[in-house]
Amino acid sequence: MVKFDYDLFVIGGGSGGVRAARLAAGLGVRTAIAEEYRFGGTCVIRGCVPKKLFVYASELGHAIDDARGYGWTTAGKRFDWKTLIANKDAEIERLGKLYSSGVEKAGGTVFHDRAEVVGPHQVKLAGQARTLSAERILIATGGHPFIPEIPGREHSITSNEAFHLDALPEKIVIVGAGYIAVEFACIFHGLGVEVELLYRGGEILRGFDHDLRHALAEIMTAQGIKITYNTEPAAIEKAGDRLSVITTRDTRIACGTIMFATGRRPNTIGLGLQKLGVKCGWNGRVMVDDWYRSSVPSIYAVGDVTDRVNLTPVAIRDGVAFIEANYKNNPKPVDLAYLPTAVFSQPEIGTVGYTEEHAREMFRAVDIYKSSFRPLKNTLSGRPERTLMKLVVDAETDKVVGAHILGPDAAEMAQLIAISLKLGARKADFDATIALHPTAAEELVTMREKWQPAG
Ligand SMILES: Cc1cc2nc3c(=O)[nH]c(=O)nc-3n(C[C@H](O)[C@H](O)[C@H](O)COP(=O)(O)OP(=O)(O)OC[C@H]3O[C@@H](n4cnc5c(N)ncnc54)[C@H](O)[C@@H]3O)c2cc1C
DSSP states (O other): OOOSSEEEEEEEOSSSHHHHHHHHHHHTTTEEEEEETTTTHHHHHHSHHHHHHHHHHHHHHHHHHHHGGGTTOOOOOOOHHHHHHHHHHHHHHHHHHHHHHHHHHTOOOEEOEEEEEEETTTEEEETTTTEEEEEEEEEEEOOEOOOOOOOOOGGOOHHHOOOOOOOOOOOEEEOOSSSHHHHHHHHHHHTOOOEEESSSSSSSSSSOOOHHHHHHHHHHHTTTEEOOOOOOEEEEEETTTEEEEEETSSSSEEEEEEEEOOEEESTTTTTTTTTTOBOOOOTTTTTOOSSSBBTTTTEEGOOOOOOOHHHHOHHHHHHHHHHHHSSSOOOOOOOOOOOOEEESSSEEEEEEEEEEEHHHHHHHHEEEEEEEEEOHHHHOOOOOOEEEEEEEEETTEEEEEEEOOOOSSSHHHHHHHHHHHHOOOOOHHHHHHHOOSSSGGGGGTTSSSSSOOOO
């Protein structure tokens, strides 16, 4: 006898939820998924994908300037924000549809509605005042941007709204210095907006290798992005369509837009989890074990709502691992070692493995190999920016445990180096690999001299 309406009810149609729902439905598991906003979730609708499209738009502006040194005449450069937004929206619409139709084609049921958990096996669809039951409930509700409680915060935007601005401001103040803040600073700068980054700390991109953090901040500053450290907004004032940020240093910065990129919080407010005794962290994240099970055995969670590593490929892997463990009798925790990551700054950062600082804490002896050079492409263009590459090696085993790149195509390189690091490649293996010339990546296999600190 069928006891529940569904075997699996997934709440949230983003990267993790859709992957889990599609796989489950494909296995014949009676699956439903509810999405309250748009299928595709943060990554597709207001994260990775539209952001990367903005990065391309922004970089093309630099490329037009660079083309002059290569003989091109590029007079009359103009940019139209509305065209970019319209084209981006059309692409996002297309991708979003693929997400929901993928679940339907696999045999799942799709609800365009907000869902809340009202029992260990019960889900209420808010728009339809309807309660459905499921043997398992998977929470994949992602997160939302966090704005600090300061007077005037309602006049500010977050990355969500940055994707839909009616027009570009003359000047934007971006608060924060994580990857989203840095990426948007470079995007807006490349599109001709005056940018000021306000950061309460002393260096951008906490958690990344210090050499890259330092080098990127120098490049951004040289490009004309103002970075103000050890400063936070204390209040925001609005007069007409002009905004002023009053800082904790009592300075006043006038601008047209203020964007907060000051972290994200898991989407669990009003979801009904606490009432059921689902254990959540200080910020509302759902606490789960290695098999994505919460403290209520029929309720599971994957992706950003668990606030572990908040990246799309991790949410997807979580979704896959949840299915493997619960429907294929193949429990295997997701291995996050040597997870490659990028910052799509301009130039970009691609990185995998231990930073130098972290490696020095974890290994008895560490060798560092570094190279800083002007990429060939930047010669005729006159672009002064240098590429920085760095390998971090465990001196006892000769294993390369970290690779960090700042420069064009760094993210593409990091994805491939991650395979070598995952396979345990040693520095000797890098040295034995023949260079591909002329590329920037060849530098990764031609660094011979250990870096020695000055003095
Ligand atoms: C600006 C920005 C840039 C980013 N860039 C990158 C990048 O370059 N690379 C990368 O790997 N990651 C990036 N990320 C992170 C990435 O987008 C997330 O890690 C990923 O989308 C998480 O997937 P998820 O399935 O956990 O949640 P989400 O994709 O956020 O999906 C959750 C879904 O649940 C829905 N939902 C919430 N509550 C309910 C409810 N009660 N009922 C029904 N539906 C609900 C939401 O509307 C949402 O669609 C970026 C994020 C942002 C904000």
